[in-house]
Amino acid sequence: MVLIATALLSWFLVGLFVRVSKARGWGQPIRSDGPQSHLSKAGTPTAGGIAFVVALSVVFAWIFVRYDVSDRDLTVMLTALGMGFIGLVDDLLKIRSRMVGGGKKELLAREKFPLQFLVGGAFAYFAWRLGAQVPGSPGAWFDIGLWTLVMVGSVNAFNFTDGLDGLLAGVTIIVLLPLLGVTPLASLMIGALLGFMWFNHHPARVFMGDMGSHAIGGLVAGAYVMNDWTWYLPIAALIPVVAVLSVVLQVVYFRRTGGKRLFKMSPIHHHFELSGWPESKVTVRFWLVTAVACGLVWTLAR
Numbered sequence: 276m277v278l279i280a281t282a283l284l285s286w287f288l289v290g291l292f293v294r295v296s297k298a299r300g301w302g303q304p305i306r307s308d309g310p311q312s313h314l315s316k317a318g319t320p321t322a323g324g325i326a327f328v329v330a331l332s333v334v335f336a337w338i339f340v341r342y343d344v345s346d347r348d349l350t351v352m353l354t355a356l357g358m359g360f361i362g363l364v365d366d367l368l369k370i371r372s373r374m375v376g377g378g379k380k381e382l383l384a385r386e387k388f389p390l391q392f393l394v395g396g397a398f399a400y401f402a403w404r405l406g407a408q409v410p411g412s413p414g415a416w417f418d419i420g421l422w423t424l425v426m427v428g429s430v431n432a433f434n435f436t437d438g439l440d441g442l443l444a445g446v447t448i449i450v451l452l453p454l455l456g457v458t459p460l461a462s463l464m465i466g467a468l469l470g471f472m473w474f475n476h477h478p479a480r481v482f483m484g485d486m487g488s489h490a491i492g493g494l495v496a497g498a499y500v501m502n503d504w505t506w507y508l509p510i511a512a513l514i515p516v517v518a519v520l521s522v523v524l525q526v527v528y529f530r531r532t533g534g535k536r537l538f539k540m541s542p543i544h545h546h547f548e549l550s551g552w553p554e555s556k557v558t559v560r561f562w563l564v565t566a567v568a569c570g571l572v573w574t575l576a577r
Contacts, residue, residue: 277334277459278466285330285470289323293474293481296320319479322366324487327467328359331490334463348460350401351497355490357394358430361387362489388427394493395426402500409505422500425508430492432515435522435542437488440477442544442558444468447491449565450511451498453573458498464491477555507576513568514561518542 297320335352338344365382372380399422409418437443448468454461471487474480492515499508509516521543528537539549547557 277338278462278469281330281334281463281466282469284333285327285467286473287470288326288330289471289474289481292323292326293320296322296481319482321482322370322484322486323471323475323481324359324483324485324490325363325366327471328356328486328490330470331463331467332356334466335460338459344459347402347405347407347501348458350398350405351458351460351494351501354394354398354426354497355494357397358391358426358493359486359490361390361394362434362485362487365485391427391430392423395423395430398426398493398497398500399423402497405501407501408503410503421505425500425505426493426496428519429496429508429512429515430489432512432519433492433495434485434488435518436515436544437483438542439544439548439554439558440479441472441475442561443483443488443491444472444475445558445562446512446514446565447495449562449569450495453507453511453569453576454498454502457502460494460498464494477558504572504576507572510575511565511569511572514565518544521546 332352335344339349361382365387368381396419399419402422403415403419407418407422409421412418412421433443433447436446448465451461451465455465468491471481471483475483495512496508499505499511519542521538521541525537525541528535538546540546544557544561548554552560
């Protein structure tokens, strides 16, 4: 019931966001050095994650008022919103820069990372206070440090995965399936993303933006940590892990070789596009890889 309610509200709010965005010209510019098939997407409304995060928050607030919500779930939700707020600032700066033709274009990495570590560190501390555990941990200091890195890494990994129509939303839905029945947050986010995918499937009528991807990364990481599945997260989220690693490897290789590229383009989904795979094929195959990985997690966890 919660999943359906969130999906319907998300569908309504995302649709409303698309209409308002088109009326106000909040379109997404497309990189000229990327896949040529993406050039036709220029002008597509961006920052649609704002709408589904609002839907997620409204239904969560209703559950919080009407029913008992565990401190763990509340902590994860607040963390997701904290990360989402960082992404929101980035989205608003990008939209404003395009609308007025100047000003600050986006948050720089040196501005984002301290904020992400601040939110991630706060989450890790409260996760420890609430009794979350890392199997085989040598102590609290290890848990808090690891969870902070996991949270920041997850937010950026899921952010890098957002590059093809429906890719991140589909991957996230699959990653959260093992947590259905364990935490209501899984149902809430799956519902929110189903409503969003009505407009984000290929060819997308709206893009997610940083608020959506940051909130997703925070919620997924938080849910896995609070369920004591920290070590399962990189297996389930294999595609986001590979995406962020491809970016890191590309940068390192470029600098070490004086300008050569390891991949045709990073994140890695663009490499496959430039290798001749249609966008929809890349998306579906990445979904399938995620499904196999999450099947493995389901088997190991049970």
